[in-house]
Amino acid sequence: MWDNRVNELLNIEYPIIQAPMAGGVTTPELVASVSNAGGLGMVGAGYMEPGQLRSQIREIKMLTSRSYGVNFFIPADFRISKLDFDLAFNRLQSVRDELNIKEEVLVLPDPKEDQVKFAELLDVIIEEKVPVCSFTFGIPSEEVISKLKRKGVILVGTATSVNEAVMNENAGMDIVVGQGSEAGGHRGSFSENGGDHLIGLMSLIPQITDRVSIPVIAAGGIMNGKGFIAALCLGAKGVQMGTAFLTCKESGAHKVYKEAVLQATDSDTVLTRAFSGKWARGIKNQFIIELEESMVPIPDYPIQNKLTSKIRKAAATENDSRFMSLWSGQSPGLAKDQTVKDLIRNIVSEAEEIRASIGGTGIAPGSI
Amino acid sequence: MWDNRVNELLNIEYPIIQAPMAGGVTTPELVASVSNAGGLGMVGAGYMEPGQLRSQIREIKMLTSRSYGVNFFIPADFRISKLDFDLAFNRLQSVRDELNIKEEVLVLPDPKEDQVKFAELLDVIIEEKVPVCSFTFGIPSEEVISKLKRKGVILVGTATSVNEAVMNENAGMDIVVGQGSEAGGHRGSFSENGGDHLIGLMSLIPQITDRVSIPVIAAGGIMNGKGFIAALCLGAKGVQMGTAFLTCKESGAHKVYKEAVLQATDSDTVLTRAFSGKWARGIKNQFIIELEESMVPIPDYPIQNKLTSKIRKAAATENDSRFMSLWSGQSPGLAKDQTVKDLIRNIVSEAEEIRASIGGTGIAPGSI
Numbered sequence: 001m002w003d004n005r006v007n008e009l010l011n012i013e014y015p016i017i018q019a020p021m022a023g024g025v026t027t028p029e030l031v032a033s034v035s036n037a038g039g040l041g042m043v044g045a046g047y048m049e050p051g052q053l054r055s056q057i058r059e060i061k062m063l064t065s066r067s068y069g070v071n072f073f074i075p076a077d078f079r080i081s082k083l084d085f086d087l088a089f090n091r092l093q094s095v096r097d098e099l100n101i102k103e104e105v106l107v108l109p110d111p112k113e114d115q116v117k118f119a120e121l122l123d124v125i126i127e128e129k130v131p132v133c134s135f136t137f138g139i140p141s142e143e144v145i146s147k148l149k150r151k152g153v154i155l156v157g158t159a160t161s162v163n164e165a166v167m168n169e170n171a172g173m174d175i176v177v178g179q180g181s182e183a184g185g186h187r188g189s190f191s192e193n194g195g196d197h198l199i200g201l202m203s204l205i206p207q208i209t210d211r212v213s214i215p216v217i218a219a220g221g222i223m224n225g226k227g228f229i230a231a232l233c234l235g236a237k238g239v240q241m242g243t244a245f246l247t248c249k250e251s252g253a254h255k256v257y258k259e260a261v262l263q264a265t266d267s268d269t270v271l272t273r274a275f276s277g278k279w280a281r282g283i284k285n286q287f288i289i290e291l292e293e294s295m296v297p298i299p300d301y302p303i304q305n306k307l308t309s310k311i312r313k314a315a316a317t318e319n320d321s322r323f324m325s326l327w328s329g330q331s332p333g334l335a336k337d338q339t340v341k342d343l344i345r346n347i348v349s350e351a352e353e354i355r356a357s358i359g360g361t362g363i364a365p366g367s368i
Numbered sequence: 369m370w371d372n373r374v375n376e377l378l379n380i381e382y383p384i385i386q387a388p389m390a391g392g393v394t395t396p397e398l399v400a401s402v403s404n405a406g407g408l409g410m411v412g413a414g415y416m417e418p419g420q421l422r423s424q425i426r427e428i429k430m431l432t433s434r435s436y437g438v439n440f441f442i443p444a445d446f447r448i449s450k451l452d453f454d455l456a457f458n459r460l461q462s463v464r465d466e467l468n469i470k471e472e473v474l475v476l477p478d479p480k481e482d483q484v485k486f487a488e489l490l491d492v493i494i495e496e497k498v499p500v501c502s503f504t505f506g507i508p509s510e511e512v513i514s515k516l517k518r519k520g521v522i523l524v525g526t527a528t529s530v531n532e533a534v535m536n537e538n539a540g541m542d543i544v545v546g547q548g549s550e551a552g553g554h555r556g557s558f559s560e561n562g563g564d565h566l567i568g569l570m571s572l573i574p575q576i577t578d579r580v581s582i583p584v585i586a587a588g589g590i591m592n593g594k595g596f597i598a599a600l601c602l603g604a605k606g607v608q609m610g611t612a613f614l615t616c617k618e619s620g621a622h623k624v625y626k627e628a629v630l631q632a633t634d635s636d637t638v639l640t641r642a643f644s645g646k647w648a649r650g651i652k653n654q655f656i657i658e659l660e661e662s663m664v665p666i667p668d669y670p671i672q673n674k675l676t677s678k679i680r681k682a683a684a685t686e687n688d689s690r691f692m693s694l695w696s697g698q699s700p701g702l703a704k705d706q707t708v709k710d711l712i713r714n715i716v717s718e719a720e721e722i723r724a725s726i727g728g729t730g731i732a733p734g735s736i
Contacts, residue, residue, distance in 0.1 A: 161635045162701065181549055182568035197635040200550035200568030202598065203589035203698035207634045210701065221571035226602050230570065233598040233722055266575045267529045267565040330571035333530065333578065354601055358723050 005215045006238040009154050009174055010132055011067040013038030014348060015238025016228070017177075017217060018245045018340075020071030020134060021185060021327070022046035027252035028056050030245065032063030033340035040132065046073040047305075050120040057128045067131045069156070072121060074138030074190070075114035078300050082108065088307055091296040095287065095323060099314040109306055126151050134158065137278070138190040139171045146172075156217070158188035161197055165208040165216070175215050177240050178208045182221030184243050184269065184329035186280040194279035195271060201231065209235035223334035225350025243329040248340045256321045260285075264332035275312070275325040277304030283332070286322035287311075373583050374606040377522050377542055378500055379435040381406030382716060383606025384596070385545075385585060386613045386708075388439030388502060389553060389695070390414035391680075395620035396424050398613065400431030401708035408500065414441040415673075418488040425496045437500030437524070440489060442508060442558070443482035446668050450476065456675055459664040463655065463691060467682040477674055494519050502526065505646070505669075506558040507539045514540075524585070526556035529565055533576040533584070543583050545608050546576045550589030552611050552637065552697035554648040562647035563639060569599065577603035591702035593718025611697040616708045624689045628653075632700035643680070643693040645672030651694035655679075 006015040018034040020026060022044035031041030041060070045053050053070065060068055085108055096103070122144060125133055133148060134156035140148075148155060149172065156175045157168030168176040179188045180201030187194030205218050218231035219240035231239050245251060247258050260283055270284045274291035278301040282288070287308075291298060298304050308325075315323035328335075336343070374383040386402040388394060390412035399409030409428070413421050421438065428436055453476055464471070490512060493501055501516060502524035508516075516523060517540065524543045525536030536544040547556045548569030555562030569588050577584050586599035587608035599607045613619055615626050628651050638652045642659035646669040650656070655676075659666060666672050683691035696703075704711070 162633060163635065180568055180570060181566065182571045192635070198549065198566065199634050199698050200548055200570065200589055202548060202569040202586075202595055203550045203634060206592065206594050207699060207701040218570075221568055224574065226574050227570055229726075230598040230601040233601055233726075234594050265530060266567050266571060267531060267560070270564075330567050331575060333575040355726050358597075358601075358726050 003237070006175065006217065009215070010040050010069075012040050014344065015217070016040070016344060016347060017069075017238060017240040018042050019185070019219060019240045019242030020044035020046075020069070021242055021246060022071075022073075023325070025246055025251055025253045027250070028059035028063055030248065030250040030252060030340065031068050032060050033248075033250040034245065034344070035064045035066040035068045037341045037344040039344055040067060040069055042069040042071055042132075042134065045070050045121060046136070048121070050117065050124050053121055054124050054128060057124070057130060069132030069134055070125060070130050071134045071136060072118065073136050074140060075111070075118050076137065076301070077111050078109075078303060080108065080299050080303050084297070084299060085303065087296050088299045088304065091291075091294055092307060092311060095290070095311055099311060099318065099320070099323065101310050101314050104310065106306065109303060114302065122148070125153060132156060134177070136186065136188045139168060139173070142171075159208065160187055160189045160194070161192070161199060161204070162207050162211050164189070164191050165212050167191065169212040169214050173214060175217060176208070176212065177217045177219050178204050178236070180204050180218065180220030182330040183219050184281045185327040186276070186278050187271075189279070195273070198271070202234065205231065205234040205236050221329045221331040223331045225347045225352075225354060227331075228347050229351045229354050242327075243332060243335055244343060245340065246328075247335045247337055248343055249338065250340050254316050254324065256316075256319045257324060257326055258337070260321050260326045261328045261332045261335050262337060264328060266330055266333055268332065269328050269330055273298045273304065275305070275308050277301035280325075280327060281329065283326035283328050285324070285326060371605070374543065374585065377583070378408050378437075380408050382712065383585070384408070384712060384715060385437075385606060385608040386410050387553070387587060387608045387610030388412035388414075388437070388504075389610055389614060390439075390441075391693070393614055393619055393621045395618070396427035396431055398616065398618040398620060398708065399428050399436050401616075401618040402613065402712070403432045403434040403436045405709045405712040407712055408435060408437055410437040410439055410500070410502065413438050413489060414504070416489070418485065418492050421489055422492050422496060425492070425498060435499045437502055438493060438498050439502040439504060440486065441504050442506030443479070443486045444505065444669070445479050446477075446671060448476065448667050448671050452665065452667060453671065455664050456667045456672065459659075459662055460675060460679060463658070463679055467679060467686065467688070467691060469678050469682050472678065474674070477671060482670065490516070493521060500524060502545070504554065504556045507536060507541070510539075527576065528555055528557045528562070529559070529567060529572070530575050530579050532557070532559050533580050535559065537580040537582050541582060543585060544576070544580065545585045545587050546572045546604070548572050548586065548588030550698040551587050552649045553695040554644065554646050555639075557647070563641070566639070570602065573599065573602040573604050589697045589699040591699045593715045593720075593722060595699075596715050597719045597722050610695075611700060611703055612711060613708065614696075615703045615705055616711055617706065618708050622684050622692065624684075624687045625692060625694055626705070628689050628694045629696045629700045629703050630705060632696060634698055634701055636700065637696050637698055641666045641672065643673070643676050645669035648693075648695060649697065651696050651700070653692070653694060654690035
């Protein structure tokens, strides 16, 4: 069970993947630090423009010669009436007022734009010879998969249920990430509502590994050597960690955001659609409470995401955590302000200690 | 970390506790089989009358000379207006009609009755010299705790958050069960709404063990040796398993109920207040759907529990799973129809295999 399939596929030393957090957290410095420390650094390119992605990749290549990856959101069709759009826009006026954001004229987003941008982003992957590519909110088309595979890109899918993991394997993914209910940020769900079926890793991983033969990576609430080795015991071949890297010195997360995570406890996170229109886990704050109490329905992703974009930016500029998205998994109590190198070193050494102690004494004095 | 504190405290061979499932599942045969196989069998006495508990304990003593335990629900104060009670009663008329249950005259339950019964149940524990006692939905009074401790009863609390675990330790519990969001049946939450803060075991256990010094037992989604050893890696000193024992041959669960669990997948369970008024995880069925769609508010526990009692019984008599409570954790895909002895033997041997393979090869080829 302790095979090195994931290390070989991803060309890394430890099966520790830094979760691709979108929205500025995964700076080239963070990504390269993770790869240099023996894990897999990943760019969260969910909201990026092609030019921006290309320049980040080039920066990463200057900082490391090791393997790294890029994550994309699979674009989805969406629709909204002018009336609902205006309602949702007006709902946020009080927040814009509080943050002194001038009234803006917003045009209804066009689903085709996201499709075009996705194709351009994939061209960047191929042109820049990115070694690993992962996907959230769905599975790319057959055409995209075979094109990337021909170019030797290793493909990683995301699943929040056994069914989604099987779909990923059937589509030809090389690896699948099993995202437990503990995970921070967006639910990767695509075959169902992301707010349903929040399956904890203790249930999710052994049920997925019973059904797929590609390597499974455990994601959600894993912060240290205990979680790492527990995930391997459950049948995972590696782990993906977000919150643990988020508070690292190299992460691009806002100071106020890092501080909020470092102060939070196990009971402080909630699932919300308030910021983006998709279910995501973060620390409960005023923005979430206000939108949950409101009667105005929250539009689907990416509409709500566009509607709240200026608000989140302005709040960050003002160091105002009340209106920022404070994504976090359910283990903020284990988050530390440390370097990436120390985090990975600590994981590996704690895991080695546990291994030694497991190997040393028996589980029980007798046998049945 | 692989100490035997739990085995010593509970006087058992393996730190494997059979979860105290109320409602007829934990027959003396099941409890005694678990204890005879080296684990801790537990009676779910949540709904029992004192006489019924005494006779079950006496049966268990005839079937095993080993340690066992009894679980209680901490009685809570409750209040309901006659109007809300009648609304909730009338809401269920269509279900009673479908099951041919004759209209019954129900009196408003009296919170004092539950308090009196709880005291009588505790007397049974002391008189019958029950070795282990666990509690759900709260922490007993100081008086109760010191009385039981003087009699040498080992006390086990239940926590769904770090905060609740600390409260259990401060109150003098010997052991605390950390119930993850994966767990089937009732949420043990008492300091907050059981539908909030559904913390997965991967997050819950390491955060609890960081904060308390009493041994922590992991509960939720654990079905086999993988889950058992993963829980120990996270810092737990043992596991408590419900669904895994529920489908065992010795369990008193209804045939239709066992079948439903054996057929279910990871995505089939939901949290609901429909059956008892307290949040609990079970397989989604018609009763849950009907009550969720209804506009009539579901009364708190134990009122709703009384209101649905005849319905659940009649449905069981008719083998009609549409109206039965089908409690299950999030790992029904790993449930098996087997004997308790085989279940425990398989857990221990799978765990030993994992230990051996962990001990054998390194986590990673290099080091940093």
